[in-house]
């Protein structure tokens with residue numbers, strides 16, 4: 001198979017193929033609905049450059065795809081900055097689900113605060129700006145040893161109740177029932193394991209994570 005660049009046209013090609021193969025695109029929160037359908041979850045982790053979300057929002061609008069988008073509060077962009085705020089607000093107004101994307105374990109260590117305080121502060125800010133937030137997904141910047149996921153798994157019932165979360169992005173149920181597909185640097189940008197085309201060929205339910213800053217219209221530097 002020809003190696004594709006991560007262009008918007010390629011994303012559209014994947015979406016069209018999935019629709020032709022009768023996949024139903026759903027938000028992560030609806031993973032359990034549509035029992036008799038083949039399902040396609042599309043998750044976005046907004047690690048950098050919130051503006052990079054706009055091209056994908058247009059595609060989602062055109063093809064009526066509900067997205068689940070994880071936003072950083074303690075990351076390298078400022079969600080109060082009007083352009084960033086507006087694009088996230090647009091995503092919410094389009095009906096997409098927004099969640100917290102955080103590396104609070106790493107942050108707690110670096111700034112010498114408690115883990116609970118770090119997560120409480122981030123969720124408070126995100127809720128203050130964008131209303132109810134029902135989900136979170138860990139991000140990592142530097143080191144997998146500081147990955148927040150083991151802590152989330154250990155403390156899930158407690159933080160779920162405290163913050164009214166409905167699910168987190170790495171719950172076992174997603175991995176048992178869906179083929180997980182993501183892109184990343186290995187060392188160059190590629191699909192990490194299986195490609196969406198292969199997963200669709202096998203008629204698997206699909207849980208696909210992409211990072212908007214790696215996807216582009218004309219050139220890979222257009223968001224920078």
Ligand SMILES: [Zn+2]
Nearest residue numbers: 045047139140
């Ligand atoms: Zn991330």
